[in-house]
Structure formats: C-alpha cells, structure tokens
Amino acid sequence: MTVFQEIGDFIVYQILGMKWLNDLIGNLIQWLFGESFASGLWGEAIHFFIYDFIKIGLLLCFLIFIISYIQSFFPPERTKKILSRYHGIWANTLGALLGTVTPFCSCSSIPIFIGFTRAGLSTGVTFSFLISSPLVDMGALVLLTSIFGYSVAFTYVVVGLILAIVGGTIIEKTGLGKYIEPFVTEGADITVEGPKPTIKERLIYSKDQMLSTYKKVVLYIVIGVIIGAVIHNLIPATWIESVLGANNPLSVIYATVIGVPIYADIFGTIPVAEALYAKGAGLGTILAFMMSVTTLSLPSFIMLKKVVKWKLLLSFIGIVMAGIIIIGYAFNGLEYLFIK
C-alpha cells in the first residue's frame, strides 16, 4: 500500500466515515448495557442510529458552512448574467454546473424561472439548471464519498450533470420549451444587484445557512436514520436482495417509481441508501432511488405547474425518470468497476 492510498483511506474511513465514532459508541453501549445487549438486535440498531445521526449531523454542518460560503459568490442574478452570454449545449452545460453552486430554495424557484426566461435564457437551459440544482449537491458528494468512496461519488456527480444537460437539451430541441405560461414572458427583464457582501457578511450568511438548513433537515435525518437502522438490523438481507438486488431486472424501475412521490432532502436519503446497500441492494438501484427522491417530488411539480403547461411538466417528469432509470441500469452493470 502506498502512502497516498493510506492517506486516502484515512480520509474516507476516519475523517468522512468516522470509524472512530462508530467504535466509541460501540464501546459505550457495551460498557453501559453489557456485551450481550450490545451485540443483540436492539443493541446494534441503537448503535447504528446514534452513530449515523451524529456522523451525518457533523458532516452536514461542516459542509453547509463551506458550501454556503462558495454559494455567496453566485447569487441567481449573477448566474442569470453569465448564462445569458452562452447558447446551445454550452449554455446547458454551464446551467447544469451553476445549478450546483447557486443557492436555491424552493420558494425562489418561480422567480428564478421567470427571471431567467425574461433575460432571454431558453427554457431548456433553465431546466438544466433546475434539474442539477437539487440533484448534484456538493454536500451529497462528500456524504457519498464517506459511504461508497471517491469513484462512486465522482461518477454520481458526472452522470447527474449529464442528466441535467441532456434533459435540458431534449426540452430545447423538441420545441417543448414553448409550453410555458404566457405571463412568464410578459414583463421586462429587470436586474437589481445588491451591494457586494464583505467577508464578515459572507461568514455570517454561511453560519445562518448552516443553522437553518440543519433545523430544516434534522427531521428528515432522524426519519432516514430510523428507517436505515430498521433496514440495517431488522429486515432480512434476502428480501432486499430479491427486490432491489442487481439480479432483479426490475429493481431500478421499482426504486425510481417509489422515489417520485417521496420528498426528502438528500441528507435524509443517504442513511437509507447506506443501509440498503449493506443489505445487498444494487448500487445503480440505490443511486436511482436517491436521484428520484431528490429531483422529482410533488411539491416541486406543484411549483413548476404555476409557470409551465401540462405538456412540458409531464415531459420533464418523463425525461428525468427515463434518465434516472438508464443511469441506474448502467451503474448496476458496471458495479464491479467501482466497488472492489
């Protein structure tokens, strides 16, 4: 083993994976309740719950802080200005990339959609942005690294971006982009730019984002970790393997369809994914589930319906679902390349 490999493993297992925390909690439960309880069904479930809850909470806070700082440089006004200078596939690519760094909350999705459209951006480019924004989250990248290692996390980001670029381009090229509500374009393109924030203001913004995001997603994490702990310890691996294993040809489709009505933050889906994976679900199946949960959700459809017509909304759902299913099967087929 080379030095680099050792450093890499240390980052993946000890810093991101927090194996030391896992051991610490294990010892603590053993010390408090005795060996037989600790190695029993409930002991292990409690162990998994506490470990995962603390690990995800710590990583989440740290990540949101760093990411918010980067995001403070890319308000949507700036993204709009950058994107309006590009055309065609380059605009879609840039839209997908900027989707990952532009701070985005669901209550702002309509003004962003209208603002982009009025600035002359094509609907396809706006959709590339809207697909990548919840899908390719930098926080998710680091969490994925902590569970599945670098290669899976990196590939997830690349295929997520490709899905956003291709999805937006299809909407563009098929002419579906014109099916937006007329009021969206009925108005002038106005841009206001706030004063440039100071470093102190950026740090305060990052801290506020960190706290409010944690408060917002803590419930999802608790639910996700509980479901994860149940799967991890109480559901037999053979069940999961037969329904979601790579050998079941329909597994990816199940995972994608189940994921659509479920609305959860990516941080809540990761503990579920982790537990399913440990129990023998296919890697592609899990990624399809995660992508489907985060990108396609009822609240976002209701939002979008206010600015686009049925034809475009349903096409958007169809295109993204098809893309996720293809990605899922590709990952299941190539799983042996990623996991040794």
Place this chain on the structure above:
Amino acid sequence: MIIKILGSGCPNCKKLEANVRQAVKELNIEAVIEKVENMQEIMAYGVMRLPAMVIDGQVKSMGKLLSSEEVKKYF
C-alpha cells in the same frame, strides 16, 4: 415610509413580515407595511430571491430572513 415585503407565502416570507412589523412598532415610526404576493409585481422589482424587502421603491434585501434588529438598520 412604505415598506413592501415580497414573498410567495413561504414560511420565511411570513416571518420577515412579522419581524418588520415588530421593528416598526419598537421604533415607533410612521410606516405603511404591505405584503406583495403577486408574482408579476414581485418580478417588476427584478427580485429572484425571496423573501425581499422594498423600502420606498428601493430593494433593500433579497433572499434573507432579517431579524427585527437587522430590519431597523435599513430604516
């Protein structure tokens, strides 16, 4: 002074309105507070991040839930 709170009805928009009302009350100033939920009107200010606060026709903050103390600084 006319203060407008631009928001689509999200929780943060409502909280900002409450904070503005509190700030106005605490400082005891004359102000008309108006909530704007109409998207056309919101877009006319060029705002893409909600909630936003507009004072006398000027956009003062976007995409931030200001506390009542922070709101006071803009009066």
